[in-house]
Amino acid sequence: MNEIQIRIPSHVIGPLFEEINRSARREPVVFGLVSHAQTSKRQLILVQELVLPPESAFLPSRGHGARWSGAYMIELLNQALKKKLGLFIFHAHPNVTNVSMSRDDLSSADDLLPRFQLVFPDRPHGSVVFGSESVDGVILMPKATKFLDRFNVRVIENHRIRTWPTVDAPSAERLQLARQPLTATPLLRSLLARAVVAVVGLSGGGSQVVSHLAALGIGEIIGIDNQCVDRSNRLATPNLGWFEALLRISKGTAAKFRVWLTNRETTFAPVKARIPEKEALDALKRADIIVGCVNNLHARADLSDAAARYCIPYVDIGLGLIPDESAPGKLKPLVAIAGNLFTIIPGGPCLWCADFLTKAKLDDETGGRGRSYLRDGSDRDAYVSCFNGILAAEAAAEVLRLIVGLESRREFRRQYDGFTGTLLEMAIPRKPTCHVCSSVLAAGDPVWQPISQGR
Ligand SMILES: [Zn+2]
Numbered sequence: 379m380n381e382i383q384i385r386i387p388s389h390v391i392g393p394l395f396e397e398i399n400r401s402a403r404r405e406p407v408v409f410g411l412v413s414h415a416q417t418s419k420r421q422l423i424l425v426q427e428l429v430l431p432p433e434s435a436f437l438p439s440r441g442h443g444a445r446w447s448g449a450y451m452i453e454l455l456n457q458a459l460k461k462k463l464g465l466f467i468f469h470a471h472p473n474v475t476n477v478s479m480s481r482d483d484l485s486s487a488d489d490l491l492p493r494f495q496l497v498f499p500d501r502p503h504g505s506v507v508f509g510s511e512s513v514d515g516v517i518l519m520p521k522a523t524k525f526l527d528r529f530n531v532r533v534i535e536n537h538r539i540r541t542w543p544t545v546d547a548p549s550a551e552r553l554q555l556a557r558q559p560l561t562a563t564p565l566l567r568s569l570l571a572r573a574v575v576a577v578v579g580l581s582g583g584g585s586q587v588v589s590h591l592a593a594l595g596i597g598e599i600i601g602i603d604n605q606c607v608d609r610s611n612r613l614a615t616p617n618l619g620w621f622e623a624l625l626r627i628s629k630g631t632a633a634k635f636r637v638w639l640t641n642r643e644t645t646f647a648p649v650k651a652r653i654p655e656k657e658a659l660d661a662l663k664r665a666d667i668i669v670g671c672v673n674n675l676h677a678r679a680d681l682s683d684a685a686a687r688y689c690i691p692y693v694d695i696g697l698g699l700i701p702d703e704s705a706p707g708k709l710k711p712l713v714a715i716a717g718n719l720f721t722i723i724p725g726g727p728c729l730w731c732a733d734f735l736t737k738a739k740l741d742d743e744t745g746g747r748g749r750s751y752l753r754d755g756s757d758r759d760a761y762v763s764c765f766n767g768i769l770a771a772e773a774a775a776e777v778l779r780l781i782v783g784l785e786s787r788r789e790f791r792r793q794y795d796g797f798t799g800t801l802l803e804m805a806i807p808r809k810p811t812c813h814v815c816s817s818v819l820a821a822g823d824p825v826w827q828p829i830s831q832g833r
């Protein structure tokens with residue numbers, strides 16, 4: 379049986395937990411409109427938006443759970459149907475460590491979920507109760523007749539990703555993680571070993587990210603790249619040398635060998651494909667975190683789309699040597715060694731919000747960028763290994779920060795200046811008009827309309 383995971387993106391976490399943990403006469407309830415997706419190992423349920431019911435929607439109830447007026451329920455179901463989304467009921471039993479659904483909670487779910495399913499059978503429906511870092515509930519998957527009660531919840535906060543119920547660990551280890559989060563404990567080792575990180579592009583930046591992730595003891599690294607090593611890679615990374623170039627092995631095989639030398643507990647799964655080929659996207663979908671080390675905007679647009687769609691944090695790095703286009707003559711002087719570092723948390727500002735990606739820039743980039751770091755249209759190699767190394771180490775640090783929960787200001791994009799070796803922060807607000815944030819975020823797999831049966 380596949381694992382079922384409910385993902386809650388960062389922008390709905392605040393309103394959700396604030397409302398359901400509010401003290402009130404009855405248990406406060408929030409509805410979630412959800413999509414879903416299937417990966418090779420999990421069924422994902424993605425919370426796209428919340429609906430906070432108005433006080434007028436409630437009926438007096440003698441039991442412990444809430445009851446709603448029929449008119450409100452119909453309105454809510456219509457809303458879900460129009461958006462082709464499933465309906466979840468969320469509430470909390472605050473401060474309970476091993477939370478479980480009460481008898482009233484279960485009987486209300488028994489009554490409501492089949493009715494939700496009757497209206498829209500193609501998406502999951504459910505009722506979930508949150509305790510303190512614990513969760514219980516029942517879920518009715520699309521077209522299923524039986525309730526499922528085994529699932530976990532991924533809470534994607536701005537500074538960390540957590541999965542409830544949490545890993546079992548003694549309270550001393552939990553305290554250690556909270557106060558001194560980098561200290562090696564069995565709890566931290568287990569959190570790292572459970573993580574699956576996809577690294578897209580295994581050249582200058584990606585090959586170095588992989589080494590850092592292996593050293594951290596990340597459980598599985600998915601390496602996506604379709605190229606073979608050649609001599610030019612030596613200038614971009616210390617991890618692809620004369621030996622790999624001589625054998626002309628694939629960059630995936632080279633990375634797999636490095637990982638094995640560094641940490642035999644880490645699994646490396648090479649995928650010899652390009653984004654957006656299906657094999658690459660399928661592999662990407664099962665990652666907990668994506669690190670993109672690609673050199674063109676079209677690949678970034680595809681990565682950003684997949685990350686948003688399945689609620690996966692996405693760390694983007696890139697480097698370019700920028701010549702002064704306005705200078706006279708053919709050989710333009712170098713004016714910037716520009717690196718980019720941006721972590722996109724589902725529900726936070728994205729590459730489109732930041733105008734890092736725009737339709738005009740994509741249209742402008744014909745046939746993808748050349749493989750040279752030098753942005754002068756030539757194909758000359760350049761010594762960029764150490765600059766890639768700084769960006770790669772920072773990308774791996776972002777993975778570590780998200781897993782252990784180090785505070786970080788993710789509404790900032792960072793620009794690396796290779797001349798001075800400094801990182802500049804640039805504030806990025808979330809754009810209300812952004813099409814990715816409003817229509818792709820938590821969209822899941824598309825729901826296909828079945829072709830008429832009566833042919
Ligand atoms: Zn309850």
Ligand SMILES: [Zn+2]
Nearest residue numbers: 728731812815
């Ligand atoms: Zn956006």
